[in-house]
Amino acid sequence: MLFIGIDLGTSACKFLLVDEQGTVKSVVSEAYEVEYPQPGWSQQNPAAWLDAVRRGIPRLLDGQDASEVCAIGCGGQMHGLVALDAHNDVIRPAILWNDGRTSAEVSYLNETIGAENILSYTGNIAFAGFTAPKLLWVRKHEPENFKRIAHVMLPKDYVNFWLTGAYVSDPSDASGTLLFDVAHRTWSEEMLEICGLQKSWLPQVYESYQPVGTLRAEVAQELGLPTHTVVAAGAGDNAAAALGCGVIGPGTMNVSLGTSGTVFIPTDTFVSGVGDKIHSFCHADGKWHLMGCILSAASCNAWWAQDILHTKDIAAEQVSICRENVQKDQPFFLPYLMGERTPHNDTSARGAFMGLSMSTSRSDMTRAVLEGVAFAVRDSVEIARSMGVNPSTSMVCGGGARSDIWLEMLADILDVSLVRPATEQGPGMGGAMLGAIAAGVFTSPEACAQAMVTGEQTSFQPKQELYERYNERYKLWRDLYPALSPICKTMIQ
Structure with a gap:
C-alpha cells in the first residue's frame, strides 16, 4: 500500500509517495508565488494550490503503481483565510499566516474585548497571524466581500474540499484561527458572535487522522488515482511535521527551521493560562501541545x-x-x-x-x-x-x-x-501518516510513528x-x- 503526503507550504507544495514502512518512493515539488501588495502584507491565490496538486500528483505517480495508493493526507500552512461564496468561488486572495495588516483588529480583540476574555474563550490571545483578526479586517475594509462569505476555510481545508467536496477541518489547524475552543476541541460560540460569523460558515471538525471522504470521481480521473482513495482530515503544518518526526506525547519536542521557526512541545492535557505567552493548541495525535512561533x-x-x-x-x-x-x-x-x-x-x-x-x-x-x-x-x-x-x-x-x-x-x-531524522520530510510525512491511519492501516498515531518513523539519525550535543x-x-x-x-x-x- 502507498500513501500520498501533501506539504502545502508558503512558497511551494511538496508531495511524497510513502509505503507503510515509511520508505519514500517519490518526491516532487511545485512552486507558486506569494503576493506582497503592501509592506507587511502577504497573500496568495488559492487556485495556485489546486494547480500545484493537479501538476504535482501525476508527476509523483510517474513510474509508480497508482492503484496501490489508498490514502492522502495534507499538512498545510496555518492561519490563512480562505473565504468562499455560496457558489464555492474564492472571494479574495487568501490572507496568509505571516500577514501583518491586522494590528488594529488584534488590539481590538486583546484590549477592547479583553485578552483575558479571549483567552478564556479560545485558550490563546489574539495574534496578527490568526484567522479571526483577518475576518474582522475584511469586515471593516472589504464589507462587500464580507457579505458574500458562505464558507471560511484554512488552506489545507480548501485543498481537501477540492479533493472530496467536504467542508472539513481538524483541531490542530482550527486552533490557530482564534475561533476555536482549544480545551474542548470545538468552535467557540463567543468568538463567532464577536466576529459576526455564522456557525454554518465554518467546517465540520474531525480529528486529524480521521477519514473525511474519498476522491470525487472527476478529481480521481484527473490525478490518476482510484476513486476509493481515502482523504484524511489532515493537520496544520507544525503538528504534521511533529508527527512526521515521531514527536508524540510528553517529554518530546520538535524545533522546525522552515520559512518560519517553531518550537513544538506535546502535552497529554490542555495547558491553560499560557496562551498569552506561547500558543496552546491541539495536536494531530488527538491531544495537545505548546508552540512558540x-x-x-x-x-x-x-x-x-x-x-x-x-x-x-x-x-x-x-x-x-x-x-x-x-x-x-x-x-x-x-x-x-x-x-x-x-x-x-x-x-x-x-x-x-x-x-x-x-x-x-x-x-x-x-x-x-x-x-x-x-x-x-x-x-x-x-x-x-x-x-x-x-x-x-x-x-x-x-x-x-x-x-x-x-x-x-x-x-x-x-x-x-x-x-x-535520516529522512526529514516534515509535514508531508506527517500527512502521509495521517492518511495511513485514516485508511485503517494503523490503529493510532503512536503505532503509525513506530512503524513509519525509522532510519539512522544524526545527533548534535550541546x-x-x-x-x-x-x-x-x-x-x-x-x-x-x-x-x-x-x-x-x-x-x-
Missing part, C-alpha cells in the same frame, strides 16, 4: 544570502564559521523581518544588525543571522521552562536543519540535544562551555528588542 527563521538566512549577498550557495557562506568561536564583540542580529509573534506579538518589529565595526566580516554577519534565529527559538523554550516544561532532547526539521553548523549552534544555545558563553550573549540580545521597538513603531507609522 517566530515568523522568520530559515527565510532570514535565505534573505541574507540571496537578496543581500546575491548568492544561492547558502552552504558555502557557512563554511568558515567555527563553532567554538563565540566572542563577546561579535555582531548581533534581530530576525524580525516580518514582525514577530512569540514572544512579542508585534507586527511593527523589524530586523536589525547591531555591533558592527570595521573588523566585522561577511562570515561574522552570516554567523549573526544564524545565531539571531537560534536566540529567537530560545525565547520560546525559555517560556516553556518557566512553566516547568524542560525537554532535554528535541527533533529538528525544516530546510534550515540541513545545516550542521546551525544545529551545533542551536544545541549550544538551547542546551538541548538535537536529533535530525557543549556546556559554549552554552555558558552564549548565555551572556543571549542576555544582551534580549535587550535589543525593547530598545529598538519604539524606533520600529515610528518607522512604519
Whole structure:
C-alpha cells in the first residue's frame, strides 16, 4: 500500500509517495508565488494550490503503481483565510499566516474585548497571524466581500474540499484561527458572535487522522488515482511535521527551521493560562501541545544570502564559521523581518544588525543571522521552562536543519540535544501518516510513528562551555528588542 503526503507550504507544495514502512518512493515539488501588495502584507491565490496538486500528483505517480495508493493526507500552512461564496468561488486572495495588516483588529480583540476574555474563550490571545483578526479586517475594509462569505476555510481545508467536496477541518489547524475552543476541541460560540460569523460558515471538525471522504470521481480521473482513495482530515503544518518526526506525547519536542521557526512541545492535557505567552493548541495525535512561533527563521538566512549577498550557495557562506568561536564583540542580529509573534506579538518589529565595526566580516554577519534565529527559538523554550516544561532532547526539521553548523549552534544555545531524522520530510510525512491511519492501516498515531518513523539519525550535543558563553550573549540580545521597538513603531507609522 502507498500513501500520498501533501506539504502545502508558503512558497511551494511538496508531495511524497510513502509505503507503510515509511520508505519514500517519490518526491516532487511545485512552486507558486506569494503576493506582497503592501509592506507587511502577504497573500496568495488559492487556485495556485489546486494547480500545484493537479501538476504535482501525476508527476509523483510517474513510474509508480497508482492503484496501490489508498490514502492522502495534507499538512498545510496555518492561519490563512480562505473565504468562499455560496457558489464555492474564492472571494479574495487568501490572507496568509505571516500577514501583518491586522494590528488594529488584534488590539481590538486583546484590549477592547479583553485578552483575558479571549483567552478564556479560545485558550490563546489574539495574534496578527490568526484567522479571526483577518475576518474582522475584511469586515471593516472589504464589507462587500464580507457579505458574500458562505464558507471560511484554512488552506489545507480548501485543498481537501477540492479533493472530496467536504467542508472539513481538524483541531490542530482550527486552533490557530482564534475561533476555536482549544480545551474542548470545538468552535467557540463567543468568538463567532464577536466576529459576526455564522456557525454554518465554518467546517465540520474531525480529528486529524480521521477519514473525511474519498476522491470525487472527476478529481480521481484527473490525478490518476482510484476513486476509493481515502482523504484524511489532515493537520496544520507544525503538528504534521511533529508527527512526521515521531514527536508524540510528553517529554518530546520538535524545533522546525522552515520559512518560519517553531518550537513544538506535546502535552497529554490542555495547558491553560499560557496562551498569552506561547500558543496552546491541539495536536494531530488527538491531544495537545505548546508552540512558540517566530515568523522568520530559515527565510532570514535565505534573505541574507540571496537578496543581500546575491548568492544561492547558502552552504558555502557557512563554511568558515567555527563553532567554538563565540566572542563577546561579535555582531548581533534581530530576525524580525516580518514582525514577530512569540514572544512579542508585534507586527511593527523589524530586523536589525547591531555591533558592527570595521573588523566585522561577511562570515561574522552570516554567523549573526544564524545565531539571531537560534536566540529567537530560545525565547520560546525559555517560556516553556518557566512553566516547568524542560525537554532535554528535541527533533529538528525544516530546510534550515540541513545545516550542521546551525544545529551545533542551536544545541549550544538551547542546551538541548538535537536529533535530525535520516529522512526529514516534515509535514508531508506527517500527512502521509495521517492518511495511513485514516485508511485503517494503523490503529493510532503512536503505532503509525513506530512503524513509519525509522532510519539512522544524526545527533548534535550541546557543549556546556559554549552554552555558558552564549548565555551572556543571549542576555544582551534580549535587550535589543525593547530598545529598538519604539524606533520600529515610528518607522512604519
